[in-house]
Amino acid sequence: MKLLPLAVALSVSLAFGCLPTPGAAAGADDLVYGYECHSGVCRKVELSEDNFAKAISLPVCRLFCSSSIGTLWPKPTGAVQLEPLMRQVDITNIKIQRPGGVNKRDKVWRDTERRWMDLVHAKIPNLKLLRSGGYQLAVVINTADSAKPTRLTLDTDESYVLQIGTNSTAGQVTANITADNFYGARHALETLNQLIVYDDIRRELQVTANASISDAPVYKWRGLLLDTSRNYFSVKSIKRTLDGMAMVKLNTFHWHITDSHSFPLEVSKRPELSKLGAYTPSKVYTHKDIQDIVNYGRVRGIRVMPEFDSPAHVGEGWQHKNMTACFNAQPWQKFCVEPPCGQLDPTVTEMYDVLQDIFSDMFELFDPDVFHMGGDEVSVGCWNSSETIRNWMTKQGWNLNEADFMRLWGHYQTEALKRWDNLTSTAAAPTPIVLWTSTLTQEQYIDDYLNPQRYIIQIWTTGTDKVIKKILKRGYRIIVSNYDALYFDCGGPGWVTDGNNWCSPYIGWQKVYENNLTHIAGDYQHHVLGAEAAIWSEQIDEYTLDNRFWPRASALAERLWSDPVGADGGWKQAEARMLLHRERLVENGIGAEAMQPQWCLQNENECPIDAYA
Incomplete structure (x- = not known):
């Protein structure tokens, strides 16, 4: 020796x-x-x-x-x-x-x-x-x-x-x-x-x-998503997340600010949105808060990208406007995937004026190089429950089938995008728009409504979903957030039923590390911008945030920065470094989850079962 x-x-x-x-x-x-x-x-x-x-x-x-x-x-x-x-x-x-x-x-x-x-x-x-x-x-x-x-x-x-x-x-x-x-x-x-x-x-x-x-990084887009609508997160806890991201060179904080559950975003021309939609008056992100977070991120090499999820996932804050369908409808299972339900009504012209006011503040506050317009989990049943929407579609000569409801969605997306472009007309180039995979991104609809030169598709289904390559071969760039490896809220009790939550089991850091984007994209890897891990916050708040993100987000960071391959591509070669890295996170005030007894940290290679195989 x-x-x-x-x-x-x-x-x-x-x-x-x-x-x-x-x-x-x-x-x-x-x-x-x-x-x-x-x-x-x-x-x-x-x-x-x-x-x-x-x-x-x-x-x-x-x-x-x-x-x-x-x-x-x-x-x-x-x-x-x-x-x-x-x-x-x-x-x-x-x-x-x-x-x-x-x-x-x-x-x-x-x-x-x-x-x-x-x-x-x-x-x-x-x-x-x-x-x-x-x-x-x-x-x-x-x-x-x-x-x-x-x-x-x-x-x-x-x-x-x-x-x-x-x-x-x-x-x-x-x-x-x-x-x-x-x-x-x-x-x-x-x-x-x-x-x-x-x-x-x-x-x-x-x-x-x-x-x-x-x-130099392999992937341009290396991100985390945080949903601040289901539960509110303080500015301090968001900054702590940005601190951890900076330590591992993650560069995108995807802020899912609003949803049907709450509207915690201050909108200067529409103050009623947060007054009616926030959980309490103190649980609102003011313009000062947002500027603080955006600047805090920039110092740490991080873009803070806002998402306004629509036309679905809209509810609280929109009361009294007559611009939504199926808000808080019961039984909710008929209209959405979780309570409270709610979708914008694309047939109401004045609704697009409200959108433009929301977009205006987001454009001014975030100065985004990429904007996320959501597009997640639109329910045909919700829109079909509205007599106003049905009558409007009938007057257009449309039927009330899925294809024509996708046509209605396409109408909404076109009009919403016009409002965004009205605000950003002086930009050097149109802002790339991100949408989630959905019915609209399926093969029979995507070509009719979404231009691959303009839209980036964020994948949330499994990493083996055949839809992914169908999207890629059409020239769309993608961001990968496959739930079977990158949904960090998975693993826990059900909250609308018994048993465990829908995407259980809990995802270990090893699976995150092994989530190889090249395997997911195949021959179309050049269209992959990168990936994001997501925390949807139905069962998580700022008091449990750190140990849900960390150190698993660090595993994602190495996958996206280094894309390790071959003999050096597996989690086993990274484990000893990861244990020390976790100590570094804790040293800097981040409550990262413990991975092993500290004895394993101090006695290298004594814990992995096949360390000497």
């Missing part, structure tokens, strides 16, 4: 007298264990005067011992070189140099730097015990676009190169970041942060002395 040369390179900075005497009882502040690298596995050892010089802390050992990519999450897609040598960092002497031309007062860059320093400080369990001194850490950022950060788009280049070098004479470690723009540079900072660890043996902050990483 060969010891990692890193151990020799580390300076012994704690006097042996600070260690417990072998066999003696240790005090609360005494560290008893360290680690040594044996045959690519970190082994736990009791510290003594004999082995102290060789022993290293667990994060340092894992960084170099187990894998060529260390403990990085998600794994980089380009070349990675990590020299097994660490340098102590002087926490009081970290300098960040912005790209030339960036205004010193630019809030996005300033907040990015502040957040990065907060992440560094979060590594230190007790500042009073931190050993002072060390190397200066200079972070030098170079971007081709040195202007103020613009919004993230489907064309944004998120790649970066990170190079770390040490000048021992000058006592300086320099991290050079090269990227096309702010977003790539921000991702590089995230990676750099993962190369900084707290060594609890020597009680010092350390950084990789020499490294080179080239990295």
Whole structure:
């Protein structure tokens, strides 16, 4: 067995007298264990005067011992070189140099730097015990676009190169970041942060002395969906979700703000929508809240994309308008999939004026490069229950069959899109529109009503659904959210019946990790923008949010950023890194679900049943 040369390179900075005497009882502040690298596995050892010089802390050992990519999450897609040598960092002497031309007062860059320093400080369990001194850490950022950060788009280049070098004479470690723009540079900072660890043996902050990483995401769209209508989520809890997303380079927060259950969105010209539709006056997302969340996301490299789900999933807030059908109709099973039912009435001309006012606020507040118009679970039975709708269709010479109700839906979609386009007419190009898979996206209807140059289809059915390739072969781009792997609310009791909820069982992180989009799309992979994991919040609120998203969302992040394949493509190779990554999430205030006993974290490869197979 060969010891990692890193151990020799580390300076012994704690006097042996600070260690417990072998066999003696240790005090609360005494560290008893360290680690040594044996045959690519970190082994736990009791510290003594004999082995102290060789022993290293667990994060340092894992960084170099187990894998060529260390403990990085998600794994980089380009070349990675990590020299097994660490340098102590002087926490009081970290300098960040912005790209030339960036205004010193630019809030996005300033907040990015502040957040990065907060992440560094979060590594230190007790500042009073931190050993002072060390190397200066200079972070030098170079971007081709040195202007103020613009919004993230489907064309944004998120790649970066990170190079770390040490000048021992000058006592300086320099991290050079090269990227096309702010977003790539921000991702590089995230990676750099993962190369900084707290060594609890020597009680010092350390950084990789020499490294080179080239990295870029495989998929453009890497997202999470949160439904804030079934249950309300505070701004603080949404920001915490954005924090976790930033740590794993997820770039899209899909905000399903409204539904039939509640309308918590403030609309300036239609205040009655939230007054009638919110659960309480305090459970409303004001314009100030939304601007705060959008800006918070941008600092973290995340687009916040709004969804206004329609023409179905509409109800609370629309009272007294005579613009809906089957709202809160009973028995609800005849009209929708869960109570309360409700759909917009496409025959009411004035309804489109209300839509335009909602769209107007969303356009101004979110500045979206992509807009989601829902289109989920439209019920023919709901529309057919309305005498007003039936009479209108009859006057058009239509029948009351499925095909003509899809024609009615097509009419709605055309008119709603016109209202959106009225607001965005000055944009350089029409906004791409996302719709869920539905009856309208089936083979017999999709060509008549949805232009593949304009519409992106979000898949929510199973990953083996034959409809997916029928959509892809027509040239539509897709976002994958197959419920059998990416619905994180699955697994729990039924709430409208006994037994378990409809999409049980609970989906483990391993299945999320193995949800290969190439297998789903086949020969049409070039039309796949990426994927989203979803939380529909019937049985989840902000108090259970973290452990539903995390660390499973991290598994999705590596699948979308790295798309691991072959021998390195399975969850087993990722498990040891995932355990440490989960600790990193918790370290930064995210209540990620526990995966294994902590003993498994400290005893690498001892828990998987076929670790040595």
